[in-house]
Amino acid sequence: MLPPTTLFLVCSCIRQPKVGFVVQELSWLNGSPDARLQQIRRTAGSGRLRGSPGSVAGQDGAAVLPLTVRFSEACERNKEPILQVLRQWLPPQVRVLEVGSGSGQHAVHVARQLAGLQWQPSDRAEYLADLRERISLEGREGLAPGAQLADPLELDVDRADQWPQGPYEAVFSANTTHIMEAASVPRLLAGAARVLAPGGLLLLYGPFLGGGVPTAPSNAAFDAHLRSLDSAMGLRDAREVSEQALDLGLEALADEAMPANNRTLVFRKRDAAVV
Ligand SMILES: C[S@@+](CC[C@H](N)C(=O)[O-])C[C@H]1O[C@@H](n2cnc3c(N)ncnc32)[C@H](O)[C@@H]1O
Numbered sequence: 725m726l727p728p729t730t731l732f733l734v735c736s737c738i739r740q741p742k743v744g745f746v747v748q749e750l751s752w753l754n755g756s757p758d759a760r761l762q763q764i765r766r767t768a769g770s771g772r773l774r775g776s777p778g779s780v781a782g783q784d785g786a787a788v789l790p791l792t793v794r795f796s797e798a799c800e801r802n803k804e805p806i807l808q809v810l811r812q813w814l815p816p817q818v819r820v821l822e823v824g825s826g827s828g829q830h831a832v833h834v835a836r837q838l839a840g841l842q843w844q845p846s847d848r849a850e851y852l853a854d855l856r857e858r859i860s861l862e863g864r865e866g867l868a869p870g871a872q873l874a875d876p877l878e879l880d881v882d883r884a885d886q887w888p889q890g891p892y893e894a895v896f897s898a899n900t901t902h903i904m905e906a907a908s909v910p911r912l913l914a915g916a917a918r919v920l921a922p923g924g925l926l927l928l929y930g931p932f933l934g935g936g937v938p939t940a941p942s943n944a945a946f947d948a949h950l951r952s953l954d955s956a957m958g959l960r961d962a963r964e965v966s967e968q969a970l971d972l973g974l975e976a977l978a979d980e981a982m983p984a985n986n987r988t989l990v991f992r993k994r995d996a997a998v999v
Pocket residue numbers: 752796799823824825826827830847848851879880881882897898899900903904905908
């Protein structure tokens with residue numbers, strides 16, 4: 725288990741307080757729900773706690789501290805550039821599976837902007853309640869004409885049985901490949917290749933190493949920091965990801981430069997994918 729204090733340095737996701745505290749969100753990281761509760765305990769200073777999607781309370785029920793939904797400042801910064809790259813690549817009336825939706829902020833933002841979009845958010849079990857909370861609070865109104873935001877699915881890319889049937893015309897995932905362990909990345913690619921319709925697109929947004937692009941100092945530092953926290957985490961090499969994808973029938977179409985040294989890798993499923 726990673727020490728909770730060090731996790732502060734990695735995650736920019738916070739729960740914004742209704743009552744008296746801010747909890748830096750820890751739970752993007754592997755196996756961290758306990759760390760998250762411990763952090764809540766330390767920050768709230770209210771003894772033993774139980775957590776629920778909307779509240780944290782002392783065990784005696786005396787100290788009830790309502791929480792708002794998971795929130796990521798990074799999402800707020802990058803949601804517009806991500807929308808623009810999706811707008812550029814996604815066809816109209818597209819069915820999209822999002823992997824590792826996290827706070828759900830991207831899901832809500834794109835569904836409010838792209839008419840006819842059918843967006844399926846998903847995440848691992850431990851984060852699903854928060855994701856569902858966001859979608860139920862924000863994802864039911866103000867959507868673009870014809871856009872639909874489905875109830876989030878439980879999906880861990882390592883669990884072949886959790887992948888939906890599809891087909892989808894696109895799979896999107898932001899900031900996940902450096903958080904999941906390296907061995908999970910080809911599973912993400914394989915799962916995407918399985919659920920994509922022929923010609924469908926996989927779009928991976930986030931920081932990557934190499935792949936013909938000089939590694940930015942900030943990304944090298946971020947990579948080193950992640951690995952120092954947990955050797956399973958770390959930025960992935962874009963060329964290696966592209967080679968893995970090709971083996972699975974996903975050919976690289978584009979490597980879009982994004983703000984803050986992020987990239988969007990775009991792949992297309994070949995007509996006869998090897999999966
Ligand atoms: C840094 S957060 C990014 C969340 C959101 N996509 C965003 O851009 O803000 C990393 C996400 O990767 C997800 N993740 C990590 N390992 C995963 C796995 N094996 N399967 C599915 N999602 C995973 C986490 O649950 C979390 O939602």
